[in-house]
Amino acid sequence: MAEITAALVKDLREKTGAGMMDCKRALSETAGDLEGAVDWLRKKGLSQAAKKAGRVAAEGLVGAATSGNAGALVEVNAETDFVARNEQFQNLVRGVTDIALKAGGDLEAIKAAPFPGGSRNAGDELTQLIATIGENMNLRRAVRLTVSPGVVVAYMHNALAPNLGKIGVLVAVQSTADAGKLAEFARKLALHVAAANPQYLDIASVDAKALDRERDILREQAKASGKADAIIDKMVEGRLKKFYEETVLTEQIFVIDGESRMTKVMEQAAKELGAPVKVTGFARFALGEGIDKGTNDFAAEVAATAKKP
DSSP states (O other): OOOOOHHHHHHHHHHHOOOHHHHHHHHHHTTTOHHHHHHHHHHHTOSOHHHHTTSOOOEEEEEEEEETTEEEEEEEEESOGGGGGOHHHHHHHHHHHHHHHHHOSOHHHHHHSBOTTSSSBHHHHHHHHHHHHOSOEEEEEEEEEEOSSEEEEEEEETOSBTTEESEEEEEEEEOSSOHHHHHHHHHHHHHHHHHHOOSBSSGGGSOHHHHHHHHHHHHHHHHTTOOOHHHHHHHHHHHHHHHHHHHBGGGSBOTTTSSOBHHHHHHHHHHHHTSOOEEEEEEEEETTTTOOOOOOOHHHHHHHHHHOO
């Protein structure tokens, strides 16, 4: 019997795309015979994951979890919306989110962590589910927020199941105020973040390159007016204010009342709660945002292939 080394397991994973534990078992079952292990995995339906890896996965679920003054958001993608309603897939997302709540947002650390209630790690659990369901899946991103003292609140817009949906939000609010009342206020902030989609917490946190790019665009637009440079400068700064109002949380208008600036909302909350209130962080995951879903035309693809010499 050949020695089942880490290198042998690695080779089998690369050949089949199966999970590490499944590869180890396959090699044990075949006395270390690599090709025999490939066949064993194929018979069990576990070598198909690699074949599915190239397919676009832009559906799936966002998961949220909180505990005390910590919270986590995770996005796990699949190919079809149908899979999001699959109980096994939902359990996977819940388990991965619970891991992120403890391990943080590093994807490799999450994949390496033991999956709750199972014998595999999270990465292998995902691979196993790919083979079982037959769709490409991907643990795309994760984030963990903490605050002390204070609360972290999660909100799931149009939840498909408890803490599972397509738009998830975390808000971390620092304060010594009563935790229950503070959480109630933080939930309103989370609703705002879900609706208004701010990109930055405050003006100081706006990315310098993004700001320079926006300023250059606004300057070119203002030059078209033909006005003097001094007037153009004022026009640019005025339009930058609009940019801040659209993208910066503290500068936005509160969606719940439609008139108060967020800085005033937090000042008022501090008075009502009897202690200073500060948003230290937020996160918003919208399922599939930024993924190029493509528009493959299979018939055109075949026709183009047929024309090649």
